[in-house]
Structures are given as C-alpha cells and as structure tokens.
Amino acid sequence: MAIIARTGNEAMAEAMRQINPDVVAAYPITPATEVVMIFASFVADGLVSTEYIPVESEHSAMSACVGASAAGGRVMTATSSQGLALMYEILPIASALRLPIIISEVNRALSGPINIHCDHSDTMAARDFGWIQIFSEDAQEAYDNVLQCLKIAEKVKLPAMATTDGFIISHCMSKIETLEDDEVKKFVGEYSPTLPLLDIKEPKTFGLLDLQDYYFEHKMPVVEAMKEAKKVILEVGKEFGEKYGREYGFFEKYRLDDAEVAIVALGSTAGTAKVVVDDLRDKGVKAGLLKLRVFRPFPAEELAEVLAPLKAVAIMDRSDSYNTQGGPLYTEIRSALFDLAKKPKLINYIYGLGGRDIGLEEINSIYTDLASAEKLAAVNYLGVRE
Amino acid sequence: MSKKLGWKELPFGDSIKAGTAEQFETGDWRSLKPIWYADRCIHCMRCWINCPDSSIEVKDGKMTGIDLKHCKGCGICAFECPVKKPGKAITMEAER
Amino acid sequence: MATLKDLSKKKELLTGGHRACAGCGATIVARQVMLASDKPIVVVAATGCLEVTTTIFPYSAWNVPFLHNAFENAAATLSGVTAAYEALKKKGKIKDDINFVAFGGDGGTYDIGLQSLSGAMERGHNLLYVCYNNQAYMNTGVQRSSATARAAHTTTEPAGKVKPGKDRFPKDLTGIMAAHNIPYVGQSVIGMVNNDLIKKAEKAFSINGPKFLNVFQPCRLGWAYKPEETLELGRLAADTCIWPLYEVVDGVWKLTYKPREKKPVTDFMFKQERFRHLKKPENKHIIDEIQNEVDRRWEELRKRCGDM
Structure with missing residues (x-):
C-alpha cells in the first residue's frame, strides 16, 4: 500500500493503469479529460499494454467499447456530461449484450445552458439503461470504486459506471491510499469473457433483431443480473474491506x-x-x-x-x-x-x-x-x- | 425452433449460434420457380456467385441443383445464365 | 483472382433463409466480399437492410462471427473489435489471422455513420469498410439519403406535381474517403462479368490498414425494377458512367473499367420506376442536367486517373 496525494481524476486513472485493460476507447471532455490524458500518458510511457483508441466522439468511444468488449477484451472508458449523453444510445445495447464495460464517470451538469460544473443530471439520466451505478464521496472512494466496479461488472456481466463529482472531487487533491500493482492484479483477476465474438471456431451472431416475440424475453436477463448485482456488490465490498481495510456496502x-x-x-x-x-x-x-x-x-x-x-x-x-x-x-x-x-x-x-x-x-x-x-x-x- | 423460447432458455446475452437461418424456409415466397437443365449447364458459376439467397447448390466446382427450400424465385440465375444454345440452363416457370 | 469454380469450393458464409427481398443486391455484396477473404472473417454491420433481414432472432444467416451494434457506428464498433484483437494477440490469447469487415448501407455510411467512418479510417485500424450503396434508406421504406440520385423519387423527397424528386446530386463519398489518404479506396458494383467486386475485395484484404469499398447496389424494392435485373442494372450503372469503377491505391487513382461505348444515362434510369416521372417531356431538361453532370464527373475522374 502507498499513501499518496491524488486528485479524483488521477485516482481513477491510477486504478485504470493498475487494471491495465485490453482496450480503452476515450474522448476528452471536461472535467473527465484528465482521466483520458493521464491514461494516454501511461500508454505513451509503456506503463500499460492497453490498446488505446483516441476516438472522434464519445458515441464512438462507447461504440468501440462495445466492439472491444464483445470481441472478448477487458474494456474501460471515461467521460462526463454531454459525453455520457452522447453515449446514451449505446448504453442499453452494452447491457443487453451483457458486456462488463467500465466508465470512470465524472458528474457534470447537462447542457443547457452549457456548464462544466458538478451536478448529477448526466448520471441520473443514464439510470434506466441496465448499468450499475456507484457514487464516490472522495478521491479514495473513486479509486476503490473503479476497482470494485470492474470486479462486480465482470461477475454479473453487466456494465458499470463509477462516478465522482466534477471539480469538487475530480480536480481536488487529497490523500489516498492505493494498492500495490500486484494486489490489484490479484483482486481483479484474469478476465475470461463469456462468449467472445473472436471465437472463430464457434461463430456466433450478436445484436440480433427481435420482433414482438423475443424483445421482452431478452430484457429479463438484465433484470435478473441486476438482482444478482445486489449480492455481488456486497460480497465485493466485504472482500475489499477484509483485504484492504475499507469495507463498502450499498x-x-x-x-x-x-x-x-x-x-x-x-x-x-x-x-x-x-x-x-x-x-x-x-x-x-x-x-x-x-x-x-x-x-x-x-x-x-x-x-x-x-x-x-x-x-x-x-x-x-x-x-x-x-x-x-x-x-x-x-x-x-x-x-x-x-x-x-x-x-x-x-x-x-x-x-x-x-x-x-x-x-x-x-x-x-x-x-x-x-x-x-x-x-x-x-x-x-x-x-x-x- | 417452432416453440418460442422462454427467457431462461435464451442463449447468453443477445446472441445466437451462426447460420440458424438455414432452418428458416423462404421457398414459399416464390411465384416463379427456377428449372435447371443439367445437360445444358456449363458450370460457369455465374448463377452461383450472383444468387442473393445462396441457393445454387454446388459440389467440387460443379453445379448440382437448386435449393428450393430457400430460393425466392427472383430469376437472377436464369437472367445471368450465359448459355444460349439450345437454351438457357436455367429458366423460370410459374409455381403451381 | 481465384476462379469462381475455386471460390465455389469454399464454405458458404451467408446462408439462405434470410428475409431480404427476392433479387436483393445487398446479400450478393456480402457474399462476394466474404468469399474474397482467404482468412477467417469477422463482420460488423450497421443497422440496415442487410443486418435486419439476416438476423431476425433466433435466425441468423451469418456463418461467421457477426456483431450488430447500432446504425451510425459500424466503423467505430469494428475499430473496437480490431483493438481487442490486437491486444489479445499480443497476449497470446488469440493466434488466428483474421480479416475484419464492416458493412453499412448508404444511410449508415454517407449520412449518419460518416463521422464514425471518418474517425476509424483516420485512426488507421486494419479493417475493410464496405458501403452497400443503394441510394436510399431502403430498410425503413425508401427515404432519401445524401447518396440518392438527382431527381429520384423517394418517400421523403418524392416526385410531386411541382417538384421532380431529389434536388441534389449525390455527394462523392469515395472521393471523401480517398481524401483520408488511406492505403486502399475502391468503387465497385455488383454484376460485372469480370467479378470486379471480388477482385477489389481480394486486393483490399491483401493490404494492411484501413480500406474502403463503395459498392453500388441495385435495389429492386426502392428502385422498382424486375427482380431478375439486379445485376443488369449494376452493369448499366458502370456502362453509363453514372457509377464509374476505379480504385485509389496509396494515393494513385486508376480506372478499373472503361465502357467500350458510354451509354446514355436514360439506359440506366428508364428501367426504374423511381425515375418514371422524368419520361414526361417537360422534365427533359432534368435528364440533360443529369447527363451533363455525369459527363462532367466522368471527365474529372478520367483526368485524375491520367486517362486523357
């Protein structure tokens, strides 16, 4: 364990570095931009082996995340406000496909009027898309929640967003305790996708058209997975507490x-x-x-x-x-x-x-x-x- | 797959194994039916490469027949058939 | 190019039993492009005719790994797939060589998906994007797109009493893609006796980096012609130079087909009901306008290709 001074954005980026996902597809937006910038510097300095896709919009960020996660990779991104709003269309597709994509989300008011500061309108408008949503009080929790979100998401096979408050947390320096890289590696474990698209020996079709006869049925597993998530969130929060001294619940x-x-x-x-x-x-x-x-x-x-x-x-x-x-x-x-x-x-x-x-x-x-x-x-x- | 699956029986996520449309018949869409004359066929594969319904049956580089379970009777195969004498190797006839 | 006989020995990658119209050109495009790959293939499709008709749950016509995400994001989605592939290959979790292909209609490519396509091409992912261009939103009932032909009747820019169909000529998406300076851009059509599309797809697959193919695809539903004439209309589009066939390889423009005798645009247009209103004598000037524009674009292309 190390005790260091970090902003909320730095803390989230640090968690992402330690997770070392297969793919990060991201686009800059205030106040989450720093998460992307810091992660990009990790890529540039060879501190992660991630394939980083500097996309041309958040819509493409989430679209590329869906492609990469469906392919069988461990996938993350970061965004705020209008960026999250641009992703809205794709968010329920990610949950229907049961892809454990993680967003480091920095809460910011939705336009209009345009405003870059904190409120929760961006995250709240994304509440009904089958994504797990976990809020953080400070940079420490932001760090801990990114790590836990990944583990929870991969267990229940739903996407998840860990959120912090824009500027109030994202840009304020505070003392946080981080885990050793090896500890994080052990905590999140090796990722094993359920049905990877890239399995060319057993090809499958993903994202089909449902008529009135199947759409309803395809939504039910998301409902069940959310129920399951309630158990898993507590298990993971407890495990985190036992191992690292900071227990989390609902x-x-x-x-x-x-x-x-x-x-x-x-x-x-x-x-x-x-x-x-x-x-x-x-x-x-x-x-x-x-x-x-x-x-x-x-x-x-x-x-x-x-x-x-x-x-x-x-x-x-x-x-x-x-x-x-x-x-x-x-x-x-x-x-x-x-x-x-x-x-x-x-x-x-x-x-x-x-x-x-x-x-x-x-x-x-x-x-x-x-x-x-x-x-x-x-x-x-x-x-x-x- | 005539019985509709319940949600607990569905494949994981929004997925299905490849190629299941093979089990779905579209042959009953036809109003015209392709007739293949094996003796006229030069096995040029022009009908095969241009069939929108993958319904020209081939084996070892030769045409062997037409898959009437899936053929919708568009007539592309007959139209594209380059054989002139004694007549096209595929012609279209009205379905009964 | 492999001979058709050789190709016919390959496994069929698109099954019958899909719900495309009889005589559909889009499924022909998909079959031919996939047959041109000598490696396993992974497909992403934009929302559209090809995707909708081939994947009605629980029936999929795809015998390859296939992913549909949404309408405007096939290129971005596939760029994510290729990025995961690169990451997993580096880690030794995947060993196979794979060709990656995205299919999108002209709506999903020229219009709503243009940004996503441009982004993916600029970023240099190793993938082939194929636009099956049937000049309108056929899936939702023949609405106009920026690929729709001048004066064509569509349901959102119909031919009426005072307005003869679409106001504008289609934009030059192939040129826009060439301006990305990617290693391969091609313009093709189905129906050519020399199998132009298969040749171009083969060439595209042999090149590393982003590739784009704009394939003209006659649509019997939206263009309203006899279903057996799908390929014939493709050939006529090439012979009238309404849809010239060329490629841009590493920035070098080259015609891949020159009609022996350039046919008048009406040879192509008057086989289709979407241009029916142009047969009226009072619309003769529109035909002239179209012929002039087709001629102008053809001459400009010839210049670019060093053909004069």
Whole structure:
C-alpha cells in the first residue's frame, strides 16, 4: 500500500493503469479529460499494454467499447456530461449484450445552458439503461470504486459506471491510499469473457433483431443480473474491506443509528454533511447522515429498513427529474418507504445544479428545517434566487 | 425452433449460434420457380456467385441443383445464365 | 483472382433463409466480399437492410462471427473489435489471422455513420469498410439519403406535381474517403462479368490498414425494377458512367473499367420506376442536367486517373 496525494481524476486513472485493460476507447471532455490524458500518458510511457483508441466522439468511444468488449477484451472508458449523453444510445445495447464495460464517470451538469460544473443530471439520466451505478464521496472512494466496479461488472456481466463529482472531487487533491500493482492484479483477476465474438471456431451472431416475440424475453436477463448485482456488490465490498481495510456496502450510515433527523445524499455533499452532523451532535441534536453509494441497482429494502425509525429525512437531489414531483433520488426513496406502516416525513431538496456551492450553512439549515418538517413543502429548491 | 423460447432458455446475452437461418424456409415466397437443365449447364458459376439467397447448390466446382427450400424465385440465375444454345440452363416457370 | 469454380469450393458464409427481398443486391455484396477473404472473417454491420433481414432472432444467416451494434457506428464498433484483437494477440490469447469487415448501407455510411467512418479510417485500424450503396434508406421504406440520385423519387423527397424528386446530386463519398489518404479506396458494383467486386475485395484484404469499398447496389424494392435485373442494372450503372469503377491505391487513382461505348444515362434510369416521372417531356431538361453532370464527373475522374 502507498499513501499518496491524488486528485479524483488521477485516482481513477491510477486504478485504470493498475487494471491495465485490453482496450480503452476515450474522448476528452471536461472535467473527465484528465482521466483520458493521464491514461494516454501511461500508454505513451509503456506503463500499460492497453490498446488505446483516441476516438472522434464519445458515441464512438462507447461504440468501440462495445466492439472491444464483445470481441472478448477487458474494456474501460471515461467521460462526463454531454459525453455520457452522447453515449446514451449505446448504453442499453452494452447491457443487453451483457458486456462488463467500465466508465470512470465524472458528474457534470447537462447542457443547457452549457456548464462544466458538478451536478448529477448526466448520471441520473443514464439510470434506466441496465448499468450499475456507484457514487464516490472522495478521491479514495473513486479509486476503490473503479476497482470494485470492474470486479462486480465482470461477475454479473453487466456494465458499470463509477462516478465522482466534477471539480469538487475530480480536480481536488487529497490523500489516498492505493494498492500495490500486484494486489490489484490479484483482486481483479484474469478476465475470461463469456462468449467472445473472436471465437472463430464457434461463430456466433450478436445484436440480433427481435420482433414482438423475443424483445421482452431478452430484457429479463438484465433484470435478473441486476438482482444478482445486489449480492455481488456486497460480497465485493466485504472482500475489499477484509483485504484492504475499507469495507463498502450499498450506503454508509453516519451517526444514523440513534438519529431522529437525517439527510440522504450522494457523492461529495455527504462529506460536507458529516461535518455538520458532528457539529449538531456536539450541540445535542440527534442528526445523522445516510450516504448512498449504489444507485443502480437501487437498495430499496435496505434503505427502508434504516430510514424507517427516523422522524424526518431530507433527500438531497443534485438533479431534477422535471416530473414536478421531485428529484430521482427522492422519488425512488419515497417509493422504497411506501409500504412501511411507520415512516419518516420525507422532504426533497434539489440543490447544487450546475456546480452551485453547497456549504456547511446550507446543510445546517436543512437539519434546522427538519425539526419542523410538517411545515415544509415536499419539494424544495435550495439556494436558487427568485 | 417452432416453440418460442422462454427467457431462461435464451442463449447468453443477445446472441445466437451462426447460420440458424438455414432452418428458416423462404421457398414459399416464390411465384416463379427456377428449372435447371443439367445437360445444358456449363458450370460457369455465374448463377452461383450472383444468387442473393445462396441457393445454387454446388459440389467440387460443379453445379448440382437448386435449393428450393430457400430460393425466392427472383430469376437472377436464369437472367445471368450465359448459355444460349439450345437454351438457357436455367429458366423460370410459374409455381403451381 | 481465384476462379469462381475455386471460390465455389469454399464454405458458404451467408446462408439462405434470410428475409431480404427476392433479387436483393445487398446479400450478393456480402457474399462476394466474404468469399474474397482467404482468412477467417469477422463482420460488423450497421443497422440496415442487410443486418435486419439476416438476423431476425433466433435466425441468423451469418456463418461467421457477426456483431450488430447500432446504425451510425459500424466503423467505430469494428475499430473496437480490431483493438481487442490486437491486444489479445499480443497476449497470446488469440493466434488466428483474421480479416475484419464492416458493412453499412448508404444511410449508415454517407449520412449518419460518416463521422464514425471518418474517425476509424483516420485512426488507421486494419479493417475493410464496405458501403452497400443503394441510394436510399431502403430498410425503413425508401427515404432519401445524401447518396440518392438527382431527381429520384423517394418517400421523403418524392416526385410531386411541382417538384421532380431529389434536388441534389449525390455527394462523392469515395472521393471523401480517398481524401483520408488511406492505403486502399475502391468503387465497385455488383454484376460485372469480370467479378470486379471480388477482385477489389481480394486486393483490399491483401493490404494492411484501413480500406474502403463503395459498392453500388441495385435495389429492386426502392428502385422498382424486375427482380431478375439486379445485376443488369449494376452493369448499366458502370456502362453509363453514372457509377464509374476505379480504385485509389496509396494515393494513385486508376480506372478499373472503361465502357467500350458510354451509354446514355436514360439506359440506366428508364428501367426504374423511381425515375418514371422524368419520361414526361417537360422534365427533359432534368435528364440533360443529369447527363451533363455525369459527363462532367466522368471527365474529372478520367483526368485524375491520367486517362486523357
């Protein structure tokens, strides 16, 4: 193990170097560009044996990833925002073909207006394509999640994206602990594709046309694989903890067990919220935090169980669904709690769009609000000027 | 493959083994049927190389027949046949 | 070129039982290109007639490894396949020599797939991209593309009371590909008695690097002619110089076919219903316009090929 200073982008690129995939096809886009640049320098310096394809667009990046993964290679890419959006068309094709492609995704607001800063609208819009989605609070988690995503994806044969928050994590230096190259090699193991296209002795056809009689059937294995992913994510997170001291589950409970009010957040905001929780605890407020790590598959039962005893919970969405009923995280958690006999009051905060700062004060105000949650509107837009 | 497969019975991912279309009949599309005259045939392979349905049967460099299970009766083979005397080695006739 | 007799001893790589129209030219293109390979072959196809008609689950007509991804990305997809092949070969996980081919229609190549194609060609992957160019989006019901002929009737630029079909002449995609300065670019057609397409595909396969073949492919559905005349229309396209046959090898342009007598464009056009409206006397000027443009492009090509 080594303790080093790395930005989120450097941490993800480092994980990719240690994985040494067969193929990386990538295109630059702020704020994920550095992942591609750093990886390209690894290629140029002979530090990886990867075939690197500097494609002419993210659409081609994902298309080439599908080709390379179908061929039988271990395949990764990195992107953000518009880049991920350009990949959207191909994402459900990758999951239907059951290709364990990995994206190092750096969360950034979708245009328009064009904005290069963090929110989760890019990743959230990709939530229904049969991809595993794992969020990271900091550079350490970004590194750990890239490694774990690969292992999870290859076990359940679904593609996966490990995400960090643009600029907040991607460009901020912090202390991280990395594994030795050999450890990573052992952890991810040798890749053995299920049905490689390049098996010329037993040729097969991939990506067929389904009429009304087969399309539905072809979607069901993706549903099953997602169920399987729930088990595998926990197994891999546990193994990671046993081996390297950092265990991962679907979420992290921070001072939640005896809490009366709590916030649920994804990514870097959880780090800020922890500071607020500590401060409130010092003042005697029973505040807690649930940092959700895994958004797809969605751990509904597990969330319901830990949130049930609370009095009021604020669900923090860094994107809007524009359904007029709240952000995607809120609606899914609301649905997860629906069948509970006794449930907390849920309040939705949509915040931080386009990189709008969320600081200690704002988060503190949410905990204050939760004390009289009955008076609050269900959906609130935090920090926007009228 | 007349019975529709359930999702648990499907091949992995979105795949199928090669060449299964062989089992699908398209011969019933025909309104015209190619008739091959072996005695006129010069085995030039022009019908074979230009058949869209891979339905000219060949063996050891010679034509041996027509695969009527798949032939759609387009008539390319008869049109392309270069034999003139005593007549083309393939002609088209109406299906019954 | 191997003789047809020799080729006929090879394993058939595209089975019957696919759902292409009777007399379809696209499957002829696919068969002939694959037969030209002396190595195992791996195919990627863009969404389109060829892909849709040959892969209706659970029936595949392909006797080679085949992958379909989406409409506009056959070249990018195949570039990923070749990259994985290179990586796995370096590691000793694959030993076979393989030829890689992408098939795309003119919609998937001239239009929506042009960027992906240009990118793959510029990056220098060792693959052959074959455009089966039938001058419209036939799979979805004969919509116009940038390959569609001037004044042709299509369902999105139809011949109506005041507008006689397509406004524009087709763009020169083969020239665009030649401008990528790749080792091999060829323009071919099905139906030539000298098996022009097989020869060009053989040559392309023998060259390392990115290769592009633009193959003119008569379509009986979209062009509306008798199904047995698919190859005849191909020959007429070459004989009228509407579709000249040439290749650009390492930047050197060369005609591969010169009609003994250049036929008038109407010999090709009037066999097809898509040009039916041009038979009206008031549209005679459009025929003249087309003839002039075909002549101009042919003379320009001859110059480039040093044929004058």
